[in-house]
Amino acid sequence: MGKIKNLDTVEFKNVKFNFSGENETLFEHMNILFPNNKNLRLVGSTGSGKSTFLKILAGLELPSSGEYLINGISIGDLSFEEFTSYRLNIGFSFEYGGLLNNKSLKENILLPSQYHREFEVPGGKQRMHQLIERAGLKETANLRPSMVPGSHRKMTVVLRSLIMRPQLLLLDEPTIGLTAEGKEFLINLLKSERDEGYLKTLVFSSHDEMFCNEMTNTTIYIKDKKLIYSVDEAKRRVV
């Protein structure tokens, strides 16, 4: 087993989700083939399931029914070890939390590459040291998350999701708490990841106008527990 070279197709087939022990369905009949080389913005009201949608894509939650397919293989049928070869191509950034509190910011960022040493991208560590400096984390890099400002924590989570140079990147409100410079840095970083051919698909949810304007190619809406692709249809449902 090793790291899968390409995530050719990422697809939801009739996905339904409800939290275990709860009867209420969060969403259902989700069918989407995630397009390559696109930035998808996920839009929906509070509680519509945007974060859960991203977590399913990251393999942190499994659909209650339906299938989540990567390269035609249902990830529900894979063990943790088997899914690892796919997941190493997926980066995920949490909306809140997600940093190991007993490690410094730098250790947090470098943890995936240290743990999966054999799949480390050549020169990845050096590049990350440069990024830490450019992101303005140099002075706090050796401090633990509880000792640094929220903007540094947020930037750390986002940088960590990029260290293995994933093809599918999932960002849940990536700009919360970031300064204008931080947002600009992040936008440029994501664009360079795309230009260098590492990043294929970006799926994110964000309320930040600047980030959305710069990064959105396609918008998908979660409304009435379903995925809707066109703005017109989303507006019609609101009316």
Next chain:
Amino acid sequence: MHKLAFITSRLDSWGAQLISVFVYTKELLMMTYLSVRAVIYDETQGLRAIFSVVSAQIYFTGFQALPIISVLALASGSIVIMQSNLQLNFLGGNEMIGNLLVVIIVREISPLLTALVVIARSGTAVASELGNMRVNKEIEALESMSINPLSYIVFPRLFGGLISVICLAFYFTLVSLVGGFVVTKLVHDMPLNFYLDSLAQAFSGEDVILFLVKNTFSGVFIFIICCYQGFSVKRSPHEVPQVTTKAVMNSIFYVMGFNLTVTTLFYLNQLIRLGVL
């Protein structure tokens, strides 16, 4: 009729409780197996990262517990030696001091007190640490990085905890036998040669087996129970103290139950061998 209904309802309740204990034990054993399996089969796992957590666990559970274990061992060793010596003097069986110490300290007090100290210090810490990690989404974060929490979180605590418990129990035994003698010597004259001869004659292979079995069980079960309870936190921080309390209660229950069972079986076996049963 009412009495019968009462009895059957009580039996139902006890039966349900017994089944829940079996189910819980099965889940603990499954978690132990899966954590060991994760380390063996996870091809991408970083062994260096795992063993740095193991060494941290040994430092915290084993090394940092040495002062409290020393005090407990010294005090309990002195008490047992002084009391035994006094009682044996009355009975005229002073040469039995070694047997009594092996039975009381090596087989019983050392595994039990070590386990209780480890539960109080490290068990609570592990359960609350993992509970807080769950609340702060640290466990999910590990999964998102393809780091199996079973190999990165559970196994190092289990393995480090097991090594620590065995070493601490050995240290406890040593300090209570040697230190206890030194303290006793201050208040009561006891020849060293006599004491050492008596101990050497009393030790047998069975004592070593009993010592290892009890401490291995404590090491594994204390840490797997505390990890299991820590992982059972869903979302809210207020669950953390609740699961910590439950981890302590369950650990004590399992350690006491196992110690009692093993000792009972051991003595039944002794009685059978002596022809009493």
